[in-house]
Amino acid sequence: MSDQTGIAPARSTLSLHKLGVFCGLAAAVWLGSAEAPTKLVTEGFSPFVISIGMVMGAFVARWTVPTLLKGTGFLFNDLREKPHLIVWALLAGMLWAVGNTLTIFAVRNVGLSIAFPLWNTNSLVGLMWGCLLFKELRGSRPRDWMKVMGGALAIVSGATVLAIATTQQSGGAPGRAAVGIIAALGAGAMFGTMYIPYRKAYISGMNPLSFVTIFTFGELGAILTLGLIFFGGVSPLAGEIARARTMLFWPFVGGFCWVIGDLFQQYAAKYIGIGRGIPLSNTNQLWGLAWGALVFGEFTGLTGGSRLLIIAGSSIMIAGAVSISMAEPPPGEMENWHAAMHRECDRYGLDTSSVSAVVAGDDPLADHKHPRRWWEVLIMCLAAAVFVWLAAGTRAQHIYVNVPWMIVLIVSTIVPLALCGTLLWRRTRFS
Amino acid sequence: MKRSQWICILTDVHLWVPAAVLILGTALLMTLR
Numbered sequence: 001m002s003d004q005t006g007i008a009p010a011r012s013t014l015s016l017h018k019l020g021v022f023c024g025l026a027a028a029v030w031l032g033s034a035e036a037p038t039k040l041v042t043e044g045f046s047p048f049v050i051s052i053g054m055v056m057g058a059f060v061a062r063w064t065v066p067t068l069l070k071g072t073g074f075l076f077n078d079l080r081e082k083p084h085l086i087v088w089a090l091l092a093g094m095l096w097a098v099g100n101t102l103t104i105f106a107v108r109n110v111g112l113s114i115a116f117p118l119w120n121t122n123s124l125v126g127l128m129w130g131c132l133l134f135k136e137l138r139g140s141r142p143r144d145w146m147k148v149m150g151g152a153l154a155i156v157s158g159a160t161v162l163a164i165a166t167t168q169q170s171g172g173a174p175g176r177a178a179v180g181i182i183a184a185l186g187a188g189a190m191f192g193t194m195y196i197p198y199r200k201a202y203i204s205g206m207n208p209l210s211f212v213t214i215f216t217f218g219e220l221g222a223i224l225t226l227g228l229i230f231f232g233g234v235s236p237l238a239g240e241i242a243r244a245r246t247m248l249f250w251p252f253v254g255g256f257c258w259v260i261g262d263l264f265q266q267y268a269a270k271y272i273g274i275g276r277g278i279p280l281s282n283t284n285q286l287w288g289l290a291w292g293a294l295v296f297g298e299f300t301g302l303t304g305g306s307r308l309l310i311i312a313g314s315s316i317m318i319a320g321a322v323s324i325s326m327a328e329p330p331p332g333e334m335e336n337w338h339a340a341m342h343r344e345c346d347r348y349g350l351d352t353s354s355v356s357a358v359v360a361g362d363d364p365l366a367d368h369k370h371p372r373r374w375w376e377v378l379i380m381c382l383a384a385a386v387f388v389w390l391a392a393g394t395r396a397q398h399i400y401v402n403v404p405w406m407i408v409l410i411v412s413t414i415v416p417l418a419l420c421g422t423l424l425w426r427r428t429r430f431s
Numbered sequence: 432m433k434r435s436q437w438i439c440i441l442t443d444v445h446l447w448v449p450a451a452v453l454i455l456g457t458a459l460l461m462t463l464r
Contacts, residue, residue, distance in 0.1 A: 083432050084440050091449050098456045105463050133445060179463060186459045193452040200445050226457075230464050347439050 012426040016361055017328040019427050020272030023264045024280025025321070026420035030261030032287025033413045036295065037254040047104035048227050049244045050251050055097060055223045056386075057255025062216035064383040065263065066209035069430050072379075073370040078210040084348050085204060088197035089211050093218020095197075099190030100219075101226060102183045109180025116285055117159030118184035123152050123279040125192020130275035134199050134340045137275055139332035147327035152279040154320030159285050161313030165306045195274040198266060203341045204348065205355035207363070207431055208266035212259070246395040252387075260417065267424060271361065273337070276324050283321050286314055287409075294405040363431030 038050065066075055079086065099119075106115035127148070130136035137145060201211045224237075231237040241248070261284070268277030289310070292298040299306070329337065341359055345352045357364060424430055440446060 084436055087440055087446065088449075091446070091453065095449060095453050095456070098453065098460055102456065102460060102463075105460075129448070133448070182459065183463060186456055189452060190456045193449045196445055196449045226460065229461075347443070348436065 011362075011429070012423070014423060014427045015328075016271045016427075019361070019423055020268045020270070020277055021280065021325045022420050022423055023271065024268035024277045025283070026416040027261045027264035027268055027277075027281035028284040029287055029413055029416045030257055030264060030284075031281060032261075032284035032289075033291065033409070034254045034257035034261055035288045036291040036409075037250040037257070045244050045247065046230075046240055047101060047108055048223075048230050049240050049248075051097070051101045051104055052223055052227055052241065053244070053248045053251030054100060054255035054258065055219050056248075057252035058259050059216045059220050059255075060252075060383045060386055061256040061259035062212045063379055065259065066213050067376050067379050070207070070209050071370045071372055072376055073373065074365070075207070075210045075213055077365075077370075078207050079214065082201075082204055082206050082348070082350065085197075085201050085206050085211070086214050088200055089214035090218035090221075092194050092197035092211075093215040093220075094222040095190050095194040096215070097219040097222035097226070099187045099194065101223065102187035102190065106180045106184035106187060109183065110177050114163050115180060115184040115187075116288065117156065117163040118181060119187040119191065120159045120282045120285060121156055121185065121188040122190075122192035122195075123282045124156060125189055126195040126274040126278040127152050129193065129196050130199060130273055133196060134203065134273070135336035136273045137333060138336040139334075140327075140330055141332075144327045144330060144333070147323045148275055148279075151320040151323035151327070152275075154316050154323065155279045155282055158313045158315075158317030158320060159282070161309055161316060162285060162289060165302075165309030165313060192278075195269060195278055198269045199274050200344070202266075202270035203337070203355075203359060204344045204350060205358035205363075207358075208263060208270060209430060211266065212263065245393055249390040249394040252390050264420060270359075273329070276327060279324055280321055283317050286317055287413075289314070291409060295402050295409060297400050297402060358431055361428035361431060363429065366429035366431040 038054070103115060103119055106119065109115075127136075131138065137148060140148075198211070202208065227237045228234065231240055261281070265277065265281045268281060271277075272280075293310075299310075302310075338356075341355060342352065344350060345355055354364075
């Protein structure tokens with residue numbers, strides 16, 4: 001492969017706060033849309049097998065997307081400079097795997113409508129850790145506290161209203177409700193805590209694309225270990241996966257879409273912190289609702305009162321997102337952000353000036369194109385082969401789909417990807 | 432990594448908070464099967 005060392009054109013001057021807000025909203029679109037393929041999974045499969053399918057899709061996405069955007073040379077250099085963060089990336093992956101499996105237990109026991117808002121409390125957990133461990137919101141004005149706290153609470157409240165409205169239609173699974181609620185809250189705690197490694201990596205100057213390539217080993221290792229324990233060995237687990245072969249493509253695609261949303265979420269966590277970024281990405285429930293209502297016709301028999309509740313819940317969530325978007329951190333808070341960054345530099349011997357540049361989205365190395373390697377082509381070919389292999393063995397699902405609405409939502413999903421991807425490239429070169 | 436860096440990692444509160452939550456979450460998952 002050729003060794004390109006050209007310098008890219010000048011960068012845009014978009015504020016990092018605005019960029020982070022766009023990333024948070026784009027994350028919501030993709031995280032919400034990631035649910036759509038999993039709706040095509042018919043009943044009767046173990047939550048673990050569905051989770052393994054998602055993790056397989058996530059594993060493929062977490063290697064192909066960073067390789068495509070930055071190349072393995074850049075990623076390995078970044079990891080070599082901050083090797084201590086490998087521990088946190090693995091830990092975050094394990095937290096995600098356990099949290100994701102808990103969500104599937106929760107959906108099985110109480111239904112998506114109740115489980116979703118409960119695990120969306122992860123934004124409040126993330127807000128607490130951001131404030132306690134990374135000095136987020138410290139030094140900000142009372143009105144900024146009100147905007148962020150009020151916005152996060154509005155998003156959780158909106159989620160609860162939506163849950164009440166949609167539960168009337170879809171109905172929770174009978175019995176085992178308490179276990180489902182505990183599982184959903186547990187998932188919220190796991191996801192909310194997963195943002196500690198995210199934030200730590202980004203105030204240490206790590207690139208989100210490098211972080212996720214290691215993250216995925218944590219999630220794959222954890223889910224396979226849990227699967228082996230649950231099924232009692234390799235043979236029963238392999239048998240269960242083989243039995244699910246005809247539907248494995250759908251959670252695989254869901255996991256792949258989830259990673260694209262998560263990448264935007266990682267950039268939001270980097271540029272506006274977890275206290276602001278995670279509540280924004282948690283508006284994904286609106287997109288999940290749109291897919292359910294418009295494409296899968298889940299709420300055709302909805303009463304007028306329930307429709308009003310859905311409009312109210314959605315409006316509250318949107319108001320919460322708008323409130324957070326307007327809470328740009330003041331200089332007093334930025335000083336605390338820098339203090340958190342200096343703590344990492346002092347503790348792990350990082351170069352402060354280099355880390356400061358990367359944290360500000362101005363990674364000097366990002367402008368230089370890195371040599372492409374032959375194995376990157378191999379990674380892409382293998383990823384495409386896995387997609388084709390899984391798709392070829394998938395049985396058609398007999399489920400109602402509104403094709404015009406599906407096209408509208410697919411376009412609405414691709415537009416933020418192109419828009420936000422372009423903004424990230426022009427402002428930060430994906431750093 | 433050097434020994435001193437491992438000590439920094441192992442004594443970092445940023446490690447122990449998520450590690451403790453992971454242990455609790457895994458224990459919860461085990462009780463649900």
